[in-house]
Amino acid sequence: MYIVKNALKNLSRSKGRNSLIGIIVFVIAVSACLGLSIRRASDQAKEEASAALQITAQISIDREQMMQSVQKNAAAGREQTFDRSGFRENFQQTQALTIEELLTYAEASTVQSFDYSLTASVNGSDSFEPVETTESEEEDEDDASDSEAGSTANAAETQPTSPNGRMTEQRGAELPQAPAEEKSKGGFRKGTMGTQGEFTLTGYSSDRAMTDFFNGVCTVTEGQMFAEGTEEYQCVISDELALYNNIDLASNCAITITNPNQEEESYTLTVVGIYHNSQSTVTSGGRMGGFSTSTDPANQIYLSYPALRSILDASQSVAVTETDEQSGSETTTALPGQTAGTYSFATVEDYETFTSEAYELGLSEAYTITSSDVSAYEESLLPLEHLNQMALYFLLVVLGIGAVILIVLNIFSVRERKYEVGVLTAIGMRKYKVSLQFLVETLLVTLLAIVLGAAAGGAASLPVTNSLLESQVEAQQTEEETNSQAFGRSIGGAPGQQAERKPQAAPSSAADHFSDRAGQYISQVDSAMDLTVLLQLLGIGLGLALLASTASIIFIMRYQPLKILANRD
Secondary structure: HHHHHHHHHHHHOOOOHHHHHHHHHHHHHHHHEEEEEHHHHHHHHHHHHHOOEEEEEEEOOOOOHHHHHHHHHHHHHOOOOOHHHHHHHHHHHHOOHHHHHHHOOOOOOOOEEEEEEEEEEOEEEEOOOOOOOOOOOOHHHHOOOHHHHHHHHHHHOOOOOOOOOOOOOOOOOOOOOOOOOHHHHHEEEEEOOOOOEEEEEEEEEEHHHHHHHHHHEEEEEEEEEOOOOOOOOOEEEEEHHHHOOOOOOOOEEEEEEEEEEEEEEEEEEEEEEEEEEEOOOHOHHHHHHHOOOHOHHHHEEEEEEEHHHHHHHHHOOOOOOEEOOOOEEEEEOOOOOEEEEEEEEEEHHHHHHHHHHHHOOOOOOOEEEOOOHHHHHHOOOOHHHHHHHHHHHHHHHHHHHHHHHHHHHHHHHHHHHHHHHHHHHHHHOOHHHHHHHHHHHHHHHHHHHHHHHHHHHOOOOOHHHHHHHHHHHHHHHHHHHHHHHHHOOOOOOOOOOOOOOEEEEOOOOOOOOOOOOOOOOEEEOOOOOHHHHHHHHHHHHHHHHHHHHHHHHHHHHHOOHHHHOOOOO
16 A cells, blocks of 8 residues: 555656656557557458358359369370360360259358259240340341352351251350251250250249349339249249230230240240349340340349249250261250359358368369359458558557657656665665556556547547548559559440449448448448457556566666665765
């Protein structure tokens, strides 16, 4: 108790020196509070964004790895050129994963949910036509000149055609073509995607898989969505397609689709709902935009996975399959489909763990696991990461300079009070108690300055954090604009497009969707100061006080009281 009372008396006796120490500690406390608050706000924003983020991943054929393997084999054989035919052959032999295989990897403990879809390309009929903004090929052929007609005929001799006169699309431009006899019979060579139709049918495994309807891109405006998992041939179509074909849910709700590889094969679907696609006018472009009406958002038809699977199975059961005697290649008229699976994860760590778990469950090295959500999420946090790093450097500099100043002040304080130390030790007070008194004085001044600094820093932490974060976002956008000017267009976009990155506020809860994060930056946080920052600030204050007092204690322990009293000036 005597030590504390004596320390309080000494504080009042040396007001100037202690006030100077208090001001320095106050400045350090405010600066440290701002730095800690910025880092804490950054960490909280990242945690909230990560909690609100729905991470998805897909498994696909690793074409890059396959190309490297072919190149390695070519180098071993001392071939001078890349083996293109070998690469195409290997790629075609590596089949896309089936639903059963995808479901096997969905059993991994880190997978939160698994959704899948099936896509097929079909043609319409006389009563059901696709939305087209350009003239049809038949009209173009009627208006063509005799020379153009001759050129078209010559091209038809070298390109496989479908029964409706359109060229058959194949994977790879240099694949061997089927003989002329096979072309006239219709169908397509197995291993390719067949004829590109006029519509795209997409069958979903569940309502949850229809992400466009969850994020607000598509909305059912008439009727209702088909039942989840139904096997009935029910579908929903776009409002543009319904208007183009005069489809009315009350009276005319049946549409007929046909197999592009066999026009005589048709199926009837019942339209139970009409949806509006808010991005249809942005992404559609007819044949000029995607070279096929099936890529137009207006010509997208949605139905359940079991229904589309039933259509493909029915097409397979009536398909005509033939084998070429010379090449051994098979052609079929069956309607082809493409399966896609999406794995969902709760955290980024779960996704990273799944990339190894899947291979343990038997996934071949020929396949790769990718997630565009993770890269987009990390990109959206770039300003926060830069601000966090800047705050760390600022905090280290402030603490380093502050610690040096406090140590120097305490050394001078002890040297000024050397006679007092000599008297106290001469009358019998142990040196450690004298050192403890100096330590208590430093702690009292430090704690008072820390409290005042925490109050000032806490009041300024949120506006300062948001202001600095906004500056980081602007700097990031300025860098992208500079790069865009160097390219003459936006990076990663088509000529004439303006890829604007909009700032966004940090998610307020885990329920907030982070689906629009691609191309956006977090530019605002909701809180910066909390109990964690206060505890960290208190720890820093105690650490500085102990560090500064250590120098004082070293000098005190070295002093000899008799020499001090004998050599007093």
